[in-house]
Amino acid sequence: MSKSLKIALPKGSLQEPTIKLLEKAGYNVYTSDRGLRPSSDDNELDIYLIRAQEIARYIDNGFIDCGITGLDWAYENRASLEDLAELQYSRATVRPTKWVLVVPENSPIKTVHDLEGKRIATEGVGITERYLEEKGVKAEIEFSWGATEVKVPDLVDAIVDVTETGSSIRANNLRIVDTLLTSFPHFYSGKEAYKDEWKKDKMDRMVLMLKAALEARDKVGLKMNLPEINLSKVLEALPSLRRPTISQLAEEGWVAVETVIEESVARQIIPTLKELGAEGIIEYPLNKLVH
Numbered sequence: 001m002s003k004s005l006k007i008a009l010p011k012g013s014l015q016e017p018t019i020k021l022l023e024k025a026g027y028n029v030y031t032s033d034r035g036l037r038p039s040s041d042d043n044e045l046d047i048y049l050i051r052a053q054e055i056a057r058y059i060d061n062g063f064i065d066c067g068i069t070g071l072d073w074a075y076e077n078r079a080s081l082e083d084l085a086e087l088q089y090s091r092a093t094v095r096p097t098k099w100v101l102v103v104p105e106n107s108p109i110k111t112v113h114d115l116e117g118k119r120i121a122t123e124g125v126g127i128t129e130r131y132l133e134e135k136g137v138k139a140e141i142e143f144s145w146g147a148t149e150v151k152v153p154d155l156v157d158a159i160v161d162v163t164e165t166g167s168s169i170r171a172n173n174l175r176i177v178d179t180l181l182t183s184f185p186h187f188y189s190g191k192e193a194y195k196d197e198w199k200k201d202k203m204d205r206m207v208l209m210l211k212a213a214l215e216a217r218d219k220v221g222l223k224m225n226l227p228e229i230n231l232s233k234v235l236e237a238l239p240s241l242r243r244p245t246i247s248q249l250a251e252e253g254w255v256a257v258e259t260v261i262e263e264s265v266a267r268q269i270i271p272t273l274k275e276l277g278a279e280g281i282i283e284y285p286l287n288k289l290v291h
Helices: 015-024 052-060 071-076 125-135 167-171 191-195 197-215 228-237 263-275
Strands: 005-011 045-051 066-070 082-086 097-104 119-122 140-143 158-163 174-183 185-189 219-227 245-248 254-262 279-285
Touching: 005 015, 005 052, 005 197, 015 197, 045 052, 052 066, 052 071, 052 185, 066 071, 071 125, 071 174, 071 185, 082 197, 119 125, 125 140, 125 158, 125 174, 158 167, 167 174, 185 191, 185 197, 191 197, 219 228, 219 263, 228 254, 228 263, 254 263, 263 279
Parallel strands: 005 045, 005 066, 119 140, 119 158
Antiparallel strands: 066 185, 082 185, 097 158, 097 174, 219 254, 219 279, 245 254
16 A cells, blocks of 8 residues: 555645745645645645644644644644654745734733733734743733724723734734744644655655745745956955855866856846856746755
8 A cells, every 4th residue: 555644735825825836846736726635746646725723733633644833823823743844935925924912002011010900812822822821921812703803992901912914903003012033934844644655755855845945935046157367356246155166168168157146146246247247147036955
């Protein structure tokens, strides 16, 4: 019988960026509008689409071998997992998700200690409980199903909510009092699954490719030919990721140079390279970068 790895992917706001990351890493995942069991071009993957809030719990309980979910939800569920990698992407930007304590702009609450005996609404009840315990503050915490911003100040005194940019908070005339937790998605494995040699190897290979795809983000490859006499000036100008690759061309006195740079630098450096005598300059996209 062929072996398979049960892997959970986050359903919801992280679904699309996660599937795009997997595609860039070389794993094509095929979803449908209503389907919760996507297929892929890797027959060894048994994929489940599950809410990010639940993935860590299902892995911890052994129902799923591994999955991608936020550090925040693993923390919320107090899950005991093997943390194989932090994957630095998010639902809308490349910034991490932040769980923040928020009050109305005109609220007298200035610090968490002002919330003693007050009411807080949040989806991250466990995150908030542990935060208040650490601060030595006792407050009433109620679970919020969403649209948490509208609950202050009429229904609760403060909220703990998720933000990437803070734009929604500002738009609702709210103010951040403190940050409880900063979170990126992580690739988690169950303890027992990671003891299985085949599953461990499969997960480690996936993690390598996912990290390589993220490492290649916003970077490009650059190739050019130039007179060898100008090589030192070109090397001085290049912000190389590592040392550039240099090879002799068939024509005496000419060399080829290849390197990796940040994409944002290319528009500045290419005209400079041209001025230094480089010819046949090629910029090309990268899918993966393995150090």
